[in-house]
Amino acid sequence: MAGAKGRRKAEDAPGADATPDTRERIFLAAERLFAERGFDGVSVRDIVEAASANLAAISYHFGSKSELLLEIFRTRAKELNRERRARLREAEARHGGVPPLADILRALMGPPILWRDPASGRDTASRFISRALAEVTPDLRKILESDVRHLRLFVDALARALPQLSEDEVCWALHFTSGLPHQCTDTNFRRLEALSGGGCDTRDVAAALERAVRYALGGVEALAAARAPEGEAQAS
Amino acid sequence: MAGAKGRRKAEDAPGADATPDTRERIFLAAERLFAERGFDGVSVRDIVEAASANLAAISYHFGSKSELLLEIFRTRAKELNRERRARLREAEARHGGVPPLADILRALMGPPILWRDPASGRDTASRFISRALAEVTPDLRKILESDVRHLRLFVDALARALPQLSEDEVCWALHFTSGLPHQCTDTNFRRLEALSGGGCDTRDVAAALERAVRYALGGVEALAAARAPEGEAQAS
DNA sequence: CGAAAAGTCAAACGTTCGTTTTATTGGGGC
DNA sequence: GCCCCAATAAAACGAACGTTTGACTTTTCG
Numbered sequence: 001m002a003g004a005k006g007r008r009k010a011e012d013a014p015g016a017d018a019t020p021d022t023r024e025r026i027f028l029a030a031e032r033l034f035a036e037r038g039f040d041g042v043s044v045r046d047i048v049e050a051a052s053a054n055l056a057a058i059s060y061h062f063g064s065k066s067e068l069l070l071e072i073f074r075t076r077a078k079e080l081n082r083e084r085r086a087r088l089r090e091a092e093a094r095h096g097g098v099p100p101l102a103d104i105l106r107a108l109m110g111p112p113i114l115w116r117d118p119a120s121g122r123d124t125a126s127r128f129i130s131r132a133l134a135e136v137t138p139d140l141r142k143i144l145e146s147d148v149r150h151l152r153l154f155v156d157a158l159a160r161a162l163p164q165l166s167e168d169e170v171c172w173a174l175h176f177t178s179g180l181p182h183q184c185t186d187t188n189f190r191r192l193e194a195l196s197g198g199g200c201d202t203r204d205v206a207a208a209l210e211r212a213v214r215y216a217l218g219g220v221e222a223l224a225a226a227r228a229p230e231g232e233a234q235a236s
Numbered sequence: 237m238a239g240a241k242g243r244r245k246a247e248d249a250p251g252a253d254a255t256p257d258t259r260e261r262i263f264l265a266a267e268r269l270f271a272e273r274g275f276d277g278v279s280v281r282d283i284v285e286a287a288s289a290n291l292a293a294i295s296y297h298f299g300s301k302s303e304l305l306l307e308i309f310r311t312r313a314k315e316l317n318r319e320r321r322a323r324l325r326e327a328e329a330r331h332g333g334v335p336p337l338a339d340i341l342r343a344l345m346g347p348p349i350l351w352r353d354p355a356s357g358r359d360t361a362s363r364f365i366s367r368a369l370a371e372v373t374p375d376l377r378k379i380l381e382s383d384v385r386h387l388r389l390f391v392d393a394l395a396r397a398l399p400q401l402s403e404d405e406v407c408w409a410l411h412f413t414s415g416l417p418h419q420c421t422d423t424n425f426r427r428l429e430a431l432s433g434g435g436c437d438t439r440d441v442a443a444a445l446e447r448a449v450r451y452a453l454g455g456v457e458a459l460a461a462a463r464a465p466e467g468e469a470q471a472s
Numbered sequence: 473c474g475a476a477a478a479g480t481c482a483a484a485c486g487t488t489c490g491t492t493t494t495a496t497t498g499g500g501g502c
Numbered sequence: 503g504c505c506c507c508a509a510t511a512a513a514a515c516g517a518a519c520g521t522t523t524g525a526c527t528t529t530t531c532g
Binding site for chain 3: 279280281291292294295300301
């Protein structure tokens with residue numbers, strides 16, 4: 001029953017420490033390994049070896065392997081939500097309340113896609129989040145529920161930008177859109193490169209984001225148009 | 237080095253056997269458990285217990301746990317591809333060569349989404365495929381490469397329906413679209429239900445498919461419109 | 473300084489893992 | 503009858519798993 005007791009370091013000195021402390025090394029190594037191989041695909045021995053730490057360090061600093069996962073997820077999800085909210089607020093400020101649809105979608109999809117760029121220093125975090133969302137455990141589900149509160153921000157923003165759409169339809173639009181960034185995985189990107197014979201450059205994340213925004217914009221507007229019928233005769 | 241030697245049953249008698257043989261019980265139980273918990277989250281003991289079989293049965297009938305996974309994936313991927321191809325051919329026959337964009341997208345997304353319906357008897361298979369695609373192992377990657385050949389069918393079909401689009405852009409469109417069904421997971425659907433306060437009915441798979449088709453249609457056409465510029469002034 | 477706290481370490485805990493071994497069963501083909 | 507062999511069963515294999523223990527070192531601070 002040893003709880004997580006660590007984290008008593010002063011550590012806020014301005015000097016950039018070249019070697020992070022054990023707790024942080026474990027955090028970063030575990031995040032990378034979890035992103036690559038999933039929770040059950042990584043052993044605590046893998047983690048401590050990658051972090052150059054002792055076997056007991058995970059229990060000591062985090063309590064257990066699963067609590068380590070939850071801590072990483074909480075941290076990264078919070079960062080992602082904060083960034084999305086900031087971009088949404090920015091767009092709202094820029095346009096005095098109701099930003100154009102494209103800007104809302106960019107605020108939603110921008111962070112996870114742009115973070116894929118290794119130059120952002122956040123590509124591991126982005127991969128980790130996508131992986132965690134793909135294999136949700138009961139523990140993670142509880143954290144995700146509080147994430148729903150965060151998504152309400154975007155439901156409201158989309159509802160204001162699409163007044164002709166019912167809130168349920170807005171939720172459907174958000175459902176399809178919020179998943180788009182998470183299929184920008186290494187595996188899918190590799191498949192895309194193979195499919196196009198190398199013609200698609202998946203390393204240009206800014207271009208990928210703009211394409212995703214365009215696609216989502218068309219998709220959301222198509223849903224909106226379907227609910228405001230005017231001479232549509234699409235049978236079958 | 238015990239290879240997979242099983243499968244010597246006659247078994248093709250017309251009588252519907254109420255209890256499938258051991259090999260098939262293992263196949264079905266493993267498929268369900270893998271879909272629920274992932275490859276590393278399921279032990280061979282879990283599988284044989286669910287299948288009412290002996291511990292050694294997996295090695296005997298399939299060779300190993302990983303070969304069991306690969307066999308399930310090969311089987312289901314082949315079925316999915318066959319169904320998609322059949323629907324595409326059907327649509328082409330209906331319209332004399334070049335079907336409308338919506339029908340191509342429906343052929344692509346229809347099978348995995350409609351199979352989510354428990355009434356289809358294929359919901360476990362659909363879940364399994366999505367899960368396997370979310371956590372691709374090096375073994376699976378090789379099988380996926382041959383899947384690329386199958387996706388060429390849809391690249392060609394889309395290219396014919398969107399002649400103004402370069403093949404690379406068609407691949408991008410297919411990339412976004414082919415992922416849409418796989419975010420219709422139980423977890424995401426539960427989140428959608430929670431987000432909408434129960435307003436979104438995720439059990440109506442036919443309606444979900446039509447929404448996905450509409451969304452994808454708008455998305456693909458938006459990508460096409462961006463490459464055939466005519467007075468578009470969408471800044472930022 | 474010196475005691476308390478925080479952190480690290482090697483070793484071992486009991487459990488579960490995938491696989492193999494050995495023995496036994498049970499129904500066709502000669 | 504008998505043998506043969508696919509199929510099942512129980513038991514055991516060594517390896518790897520997450521976690522804990524207890525001793526040791528380092529840091530903190532009155």
